[in-house]
Amino acid sequence: MSAAPAGRGPQRGASPAATLERKFQRLGLRDAQDFIVHLPMRYEDETQVVPIGGLRAGQTGQVEGEVLHSEVQYHPRRQLHALLEDGTGRLALRWLHFYPSQQKQLARGRRLRVRGEVRGGFAGIEMVHPKVGAADAALPEALTPVYPSTDGLSQPVLRKAIDRALQQADLSDTLPEAIRERYGLLPFDQAIRVLHHPPPQLSYHDLVERGHPAWSRIKFDELLAQQLSLAQARAARLRQRARSLDQDGLLRRLRERLPFTLTSAQERAAAEIAADLRRPFPMHRLLQGDVGSGKTVVAAMAAAQALSSGSQVAIMAPTEILAEQHFQKLVAWLEPLGVEIAWLTGSLAPKARKAALAAIAEGRAGLAIGTQALIQDKVEFARLDLVILDEQHRFGVGQRLELSRKGETQGEPGYIPHQLNMSATPIPRTLAMTFFADLDISAIDELPPGRSPVLTKLVSDARRDEVVARVVEEVRQGRQAYWVCPLVEESEALQLQTAVDTHARLTQALPGLSVGLVHGRLKPAEKAQVMQAFRDGAVDLLVATTVIEVGVDVPNASLMIIEHAERFGLAQLHQLRGRVGRGSAQSVCVLMYQAPLSMVARQRLRAMYETTDGFEIAQRDLEQRGPGEFLGVRQSGVELLRFASLETDAQLVERARAVAQELREAFPRHARAHLERWMRGRQDFLRS
Incomplete structure (x- = not known):
């Protein structure tokens, strides 16, 4: 019998073990190392029972009492109702979805222990779909972890699997003892056991708010893994080959024709990019600048340097309006210098599209400007050595890589195009140190003269x-x-x-x-x-x-x-x-x-x-809404950080950055072990 399609439920006749394994895999849990770092998202305090009379709407509580009555009601829809009493008050219980076994469990006269969120109901307080157990069961002595789960995977099954992994997995430390002591970090095995099995005396607040030293160690490890991965990505790029674009004849002529003088910030950014393009490995630079700071002319100068060297350039923008804006400016600056520019978008008429594709493929068009139409299968370049992505955070990982690959498939094998990313949304410093640490960053931090503030x-x-x-x-x-x-x-x-x-x-x-x-x-x-x-x-x-x-x-x-x-x-x-x-x-x-x-x-x-300072605006936006707005889809849907927070853990980011460099230089074995534990093959999401 063939396997069931992914996401269609268990295969008919599949063993319970195989079904359970598929559920674990949906959570990314494949071996013991995955399970041990699958940490609780919250904790429940099941260590004490409170009187029903002391419950308040909005809180989560655990009570014991006697079932006064239970029945299935049909108005407004089929529901199971029960009423619990403990001498201090009465609590309504309600289930919208239930099984016959639950009806038996709620037989009149039985003493039960229930736990759930308290709500205000029509006839007093109630719990909807509470957790129910026997009143005579021993109370836990410590907080109960609650893990991220998936449909059909209960917390007890997940806890049992994690406990088994804790016995099997390698919990040896990936940090040298000297580094742990320098920063006051708990040993890894101690931190991980505390979070999975909190001791009775542990503060509920410290655990939930992630302020306990055990959480500090885990957050540090996560940030360190990210820094190591980005450093690895940068090192891998330095080992790649790119054509050295060292000619500047067209660039000099463009400078002579510009009807304005560049700002010192534009000059600095242009010089950094020019130096990158002359190197024999691919540039991977982010050009960020406030709206109106003049990024387009800096991109035009980079394009002119590549064109001077006999290479082609592709500029891709997320919208047709933005692509057209670039097209008009670059036509005015470069066409008088003899550069043929191709325009390629999804709305082009078939005849115009065919002409543009031919000009690009034959190398007549040195510069191609357009939208995602540039990455379609039919688009072939003769010698693409520089790709420029505007508003890069609006493109997916796959789209950015696809444009780069248009250059890998042409000419001499093994050459990667240089890449310049542009963004008018300045990246706050903490974010630059984490998610963009593999990029070189140029900032245009002043506006052209004559601009009055808005x-x-x-x-x-x-x-x-x-x-x-x-x-x-x-x-x-x-x-x-x-x-x-x-x-x-x-x-x-x-x-x-x-x-x-x-x-x-x-x-x-x-x-x-x-x-x-x-x-x-x-x-x-x-x-x-x-x-x-x-x-x-x-x-x-x-x-x-x-x-x-x-x-x-x-x-x-x-x-x-x-x-x-x-x-x-x-x-x-x-x-x-x-x-x-x-x-x-x-x-x-x-x-x-x-x-x-x-x-x-x-x-x-x-x-x-x-x-009106874009860098100040960006910092406030990060504080208010988190990093997603800046990153767009850089992570290709992968969660950004599971445990650390860029808003509250900036100091840990600084330390992780310093330790990453130290591990790579002095403790490469520890660095490899750390990446293996935490990244588990996800490094590629950070490399586009």
């Missing part, structure tokens, strides 16, 4: 008429404005102002103005037409969703209104604000919010009001 104003949507009047005034002075809305269609759940409705209302309210509309569901050609009209000044006010978050550069636009600003993340608000302030006129960003504001929304809007 004024940010917080306005309640009750003052909408004043905001509309401000739009009229701005247009009367010959300038343009954006009006950003979060959704395209009406959502009763969120009750947000929609782009479509807003466009209709503003068109009616502003009869003398040309009001355009752009959103993600427009056909690419329609979207491009509206954007071009806005760039040309034919549209005064552009109503848009967040498709204009990146890549839109209209110097004449000096007013940005963001509807329901409280619904956006900090990084996204900052990106949107960066669409104005690109000309010489004083620009204003109006954050229009709907009261009342939650505490988080209030902090977010205050941060926007208090600073």
Whole structure:
């Protein structure tokens, strides 16, 4: 009989052991080493029984009592109900899903021990789906661990398997004793046993809040494994080969033609990238800079150096609007110098696509700019030696690797293209030290001269008429404005102002103005037409969703209104604000919010009001929302950190970084053992 497809349940006739093994594998548990680091997500205090009369809604409690009655009720749906009494009060018990054995367990007159979350019910307090046991069973002396599980895998079965692994697994320490003592870290075997079997005297708070020294050791080990893996990835890259792109004829001509002077930050970043490109191993650099800091021209200089060396360059952006923005700028800078540039997106007509593919494959087009269309099977390069990814965190691991592989398959075997990642979302220092430690980072931390800071104003949507009047005034002075809305269609759940409705209302309210509309569901050609009209000044006010978050550069636009600003993340608000302030006129960003504001929304809007520094914004965003916003899909869906927290464990990150270097240099055997214990083949998720 053939095996059941993955995710379709157990194979008919499969042995209980095989079924259990599949459930373990869903959790990534394959051998004893996996089980010992499968640590509790929380602990339950089953060491004491409390009186029913002392229970309060919202708490978790354990009580003992006598079953007064139990019955199956059918209104509003089939449910099992029971009532428990202990002399101090009564507690209702309820099950929406139950078995006949549970009905027998709840026979009238039986004494039971139940544990669960207390809720307020119609007739007093109740527990829904509580844990039930015999009242005469011995109480545990210590806290009970609760592990991450999967459907059909009970906690007792998981605990038994972990206990068996603790007897079988190698618990020897992967840290030299001198390092443990230097940082006051518990031995590994002691830490792991404490977390799986907490001693009776252990503080519940220390365990749950992960402040106990046992947790400190585990968090340190996890961060150290990550640092070792990233260092290994960097070392592996240094062993790879890439073409040395050491010619700069075209680069010098580009510099001569630029109509502006680069800032010192741009010069520094360009010099770092140029040095990388001359090396015989692949560059893996992140160019980060605030919105409007001038990353595109630095990327153009890198492209010019590669083109001077007879190589091809690919620039991939996550949206067609952003890709088109790059295309227009690079055409203006490089085509006069004799560079043929190919444009490739999913919306190209078949004839234009065929011509672009031919130009790329034959090497006539030295530079290819586009969206994910660049990584399709039919796209072949003659000699791709530099790939540039804009807003790199929006691409998946597979997409980034796929573009790089377009260069590996051409020309001499064994050569890897250089890679430049760009991001307008600055990476906070703690994050750079952890998830981006394998990258070299260049920062453009100053804006070009002539840019005046954007004024940010917080306005309640009750003052909408004043905001509309401000739009009229701005247009009367010959300038343009954006009006950003979060959704395209009406959502009763969120009750947000929609782009479509807003466009209709503003068109009616502003009869003398040309009001355009752009959103993600427009056909690419329609979207491009509206954007071009806005760039040309034919549209005064552009109503848009967040498709204009990146890549839109209209110097004449000096007013940005963001509807329901409280619904956006900090990084996204900052990106949107960066669409104005690109000309010489004083620009204003109006954050229009709907009261009342939650505490988080209030902090977010205050941060926007208090600073225009993208690096400061990024740090506050990390503190408020965690690392996911910055990483995007860098981990390809793998959990970022299971135990450590970048917000609270910054000191451990610093120590892990220092120890990783020490282990690699002085204790390579310990480094290998540590990676084997903690990474278990997951290192590749950190290498794209």
